[in-house]
């Protein structure tokens with residue numbers, strides 16, 4: 517569906533994308549992750565033909581990016597692109613007109629999109645009277661109004677409360693069920709973990725790692741991550757090293773990677789004589805992989 521091959525772009529002398537390649541299959545939800553400034557928005561702008569790459573190629577549905585491919589792509593930008601004093605219906609109608617839908621197509625699509633994002637009952641409400649979660653869903657509806665094959669969602673749940681986030685996640689899954697391909701950028705790793713079939717980790721304009729969560733897990737030689745709280749961290753770290761448990765910090769958490777499965781009592785026995793206030797075992801999560809991959813480049 518989307519093929520990006522060796523895309524490069526610089527602003528002045530500063531390279532922002534460097535030989536970026538990624539491929540997204542039809543109907544897939546692909547998560548593009550990366551620290552601030554990694555190049556996600558720049559990639560999206562090039563995809564939407566709003567900015568030009570210096571070199572490389574993008575094909576959407578087997579066509580090179582051009583004015584014509586704009587119709588294949590719908591974008592819900594980070595900042596909602598909505599007219600606050602207009603109603604939901606009027607907003608959708610406005611954008612449908614820009615995409616050249618005739619009045620019958622507009623009538624059908626505005627209705628279908630409002631239903632798809634669960635806002636049919638608020639069709640006549642001005643945007644400024646909607647909650648933040650509803651506005652975000654309407655922002656996604658705008659991206660859908662011209663029936664694109666690829667939808668780009670740039671941080672679709674940033675700033676939303678938990679309930680609204682769940683609603684947006686349900687909406688994103690429903691896009692996949694309709695066969696729409698989704699490119700999602702997010703800083704919320706649990707969001708990517710729950711929604712995406714494949715994930716690409718971008719840093720300094722290149723993809724450092726890519727794959728399904730289970731493929732990405734292979735990058736870390738651990739079967740589990742053990743987080744401990746102790747007043748004697750230095751001793752705990754030294755003991756972990758004796759047993760060849762790689763030591764990591766996730767924020768304030770002190771953690772060890774378990775290279776092979778161990779019973780809890782065996783783990784505790786390894787730290788015999790060291791006071792442990794708490795010990796928790798976690799599956800290897802995207803957070804652990806992300807920290808590893810994005811820090812590796814700095815090494």
Ligand SMILES: Nc1ncnc2c1ncn2[C@@H]1O[C@H](COP(=O)(O)OP(=O)(O)OP(=O)(O)O)[C@@H](O)[C@H]1O
Nearest residue numbers: 527528532550551552553554555556557558559703
């Ligand atoms: N028009 C521009 N002129 C110069 N530099 C730019 C321009 N647009 C972006 N940049 C720089 O390019 C780099 C990549 O920016 P980009 O917005 O693509 O990153 P991002 O991954 O989307 O970040 P975020 O997660 O913060 O949204 C940044 O260092 C940014 O400052």
